Amino acid sequence: MTLEWMLIICAGLLLVSVLMSKVSDRSGVPALILFLAIGMLAGSDGPGGIYFDDPQLTQNIGVIALNLILFAGGLDTRWKDVRLIVKHGIALSTLGVFTTAMIVGITAQYLLGFTPLQGLLLGAIVSSTDAAAVFSILRSKGLGLKGKLLPLLEFESGSNDPMAVFLTVGLIQLITHPATQVTTLLGALVLQILVGILSGYLFGRLLVFLANRVQLGFEGLYPVLSLSIVFLAYSLTSILYGNGFLAVYLVGIVAGHYDFLHRRSVMRFHDGIAWLMQITMFLTLGLLVFPSRILPIISTGLLVAASLVFLARPISIFLTLLPTSFSLKEKVFISWVGLRGAVPIILATYPLLVGLSQADEIFNIVFFVVLMSAMLQGTTIPMVAKWLGVGETLAAKPAFPIEFNPVSGFKNELKEIIIAAESMAEGKSIVELGLPQAFLVILIARENEFLMPSGGFVLQAGDTLIVLADRETFNMVDQQLKEPYIPQ
Numbered sequence: 484m485t486l487e488w489m490l491i492i493c494a495g496l497l498l499v500s501v502l503m504s505k506v507s508d509r510s511g512v513p514a515l516i517l518f519l520a521i522g523m524l525a526g527s528d529g530p531g532g533i534y535f536d537d538p539q540l541t542q543n544i545g546v547i548a549l550n551l552i553l554f555a556g557g558l559d560t561r562w563k564d565v566r567l568i569v570k571h572g573i574a575l576s577t578l579g580v581f582t583t584a585m586i587v588g589i590t591a592q593y594l595l596g597f598t599p600l601q602g603l604l605l606g607a608i609v610s611s612t613d614a615a616a617v618f619s620i621l622r623s624k625g626l627g628l629k630g631k632l633l634p635l636l637e638f639e640s641g642s643n644d645p646m647a648v649f650l651t652v653g654l655i656q657l658i659t660h661p662a663t664q665v666t667t668l669l670g671a672l673v674l675q676i677l678v679g680i681l682s683g684y685l686f687g688r689l690l691v692f693l694a695n696r697v698q699l700g701f702e703g704l705y706p707v708l709s710l711s712i713v714f715l716a717y718s719l720t721s722i723l724y725g726n727g728f729l730a731v732y733l734v735g736i737v738a739g740h741y742d743f744l745h746r747r748s749v750m751r752f753h754d755g756i757a758w759l760m761q762i763t764m765f766l767t768l769g770l771l772v773f774p775s776r777i778l779p780i781i782s783t784g785l786l787v788a789a790s791l792v793f794l795a796r797p798i799s800i801f802l803t804l805l806p807t808s809f810s811l812k813e814k815v816f817i818s819w820v821g822l823r824g825a826v827p828i829i830l831a832t833y834p835l836l837v838g839l840s841q842a843d844e845i846f847n848i849v850f851f852v853v854l855m856s857a858m859l860q861g862t863t864i865p866m867v868a869k870w871l872g873v874g875e876t877l878a879a880k881p882a883f884p885i886e887f888n889p890v891s892g893f894k895n896e897l898k899e900i901i902i903a904a905e906s907m908a909e910g911k912s913i914v915e916l917g918l919p920q921a922f923l924v925i926l927i928a929r930e931n932e933f934l935m936p937s938g939g940f941v942l943q944a945g946d947t948l949i950v951l952a953d954r955e956t957f958n959m960v961d962q963q964l965k966e967p968y969i970p971q
Contacts, residue, residue: 492533494764499521500521500935514761515761519765519854520769521769522766528773529774533629536771540833542832544763544764545767546760546831547760548760550766551758553731554734555754557733558735558738559739560637560739561634565637568635569658572638575639576638577643579647580611580650580799580860581657582795583796585603586606588788604658609646609787609827610644612640612814612821612827613640629873629874641731642732645726645729651830653671655888670898675724676730677725677730679726679730682886683716683734684737687715688737690737690743693712694743696710706935716729776843777851780847780848781851784847784852787848788856791852792856797818800819812871819867822860823852824853824857825853830849832846884954895953896948900961902943902945902946902964906964908945913940921952927946928949
């Protein structure tokens with residue numbers, strides 16, 4: 484096949500996937516199902532007829548893609564929200580993952596005839612979740628989540644992949660080398676976590692330092708700088724026996740906590756790259772699957788999927804969050820939104836590469852479980868959120884015609900303030916508010932218009948003020964404008 488034809492096929496698959504994402508927005512069907520379906524249709528069992536059977540290449544693509552997806556997720560995570568639930572998130576990503584793997588493993592052992600270690604391996608592979616699919620479904624329906632649900636699900640999905648990887652690799656080690664001591668694996672787990680945390684923090688600070696101190700001549704080089712840090716963090720951490728995925732996720736969180744040059748353009752770049760990686764990963768996984776091999780394991784796959792959705796996930800959530808303040812409805816919702824994504828399918832390639840017995844069966848079961856999870860849970864998330872009362876309508880966020888990129892040494896930030904009904908600012912002109920000199924109103928959004936402010940501009944309820952100020956001044960004025968109007 485010539486290069487031109489290869490490019491035509493790749494570009495065509497990407498184009499169809501991007502266009503199909505619109506179908507996902509309108510129908511509520513998770514995009515990952517559509518991307519997988521496109522890959523399967525293009526594969527050897529579909530009309531496309533493209534033969535692809537390379538687990539090693541699939542795994543390599545998955546590792547690269549997962550690095551970029553985790554970094555983008557970390558970069559977009561707000562630490563001020565996450566720090567409130569970090570201990571609960573860590574519990575879910577460790578104890579929750581282990582409990583899920585145990586329950587699915589027991590089910591596979593007694594109902595499917597797997598050995599104890601093979602059952603645990605299957606459970607470990609399907610133990611991690613994909614919150615990105617959840618949030619894309621909610622956004623397409625204009626729904627948000629109340630309280631601490633959003634940051635908890637974000638943090639859980641970003642931090643539970645490393646634990647799932649460790650359990651998968653560790654169990655394969657026990658199966659292939661029965662003399663391996665469990666204490667040795669536990670020591671390796673502690674080392675992986677400690678090295679991953681330290682490496683993630685150091686590389687995150689390094690990214691911020693380089694972005695602010697090295698005066699690059701072109702804005703487009705800053706995303707390239709971030710890419711180099713991401714892959715260095717993963718590779719060096721792995722070489723030092725740490726968890727590279729954990730390190731990369733923490734690099735994103737640490738860097739996202741600080742201001743650095745061209746931060747917005749770097750975030751936009753990685754958001755686009757994350758989507759490209761998700762599409763590429765799901766298309767590749769779809770190509771790797773032979774649908775004709777899925778049919779014989781449907782009954783087995785249904786048993787595993789049922790044990791995961793209705794037994795393992797709820798038990799792990801309720802046990803892990805037992806001592807927390809989360810309500811019963813919130814725990815039920817967290818239990819239901821444990822969607823499985825690409826990571827379990829990527830982990831299912833590990834047994835294939837080492838030649839484990841039943842590796843093909845495990846891979847096909849995992850693929851089927853991911854499909855069932857996405858179809859059953861993914862399509863019902865908005866309904867369940869409304870039924871449990873944990874969802875809220877998202878206000879349409881306008882796109883402002885101005886942008887601000889922080890410069891080293893300049894502490895001001897571009898922020899938004901919405902004038903609430905009965906606020907002390909309602910009906911007053913800007914000059915009457917007595918705002919500090921360090922608080923500059925740049926633009927005012929009113930309904931579908933953008934208005935240039937002046938001192939005599941009279942504010943109305945619902946106006947959005949785009950202001951430039953340092954954090955301390957902004958917080959002071961924000962609090963002042965929230966105070967209710969008291970008639971004299």
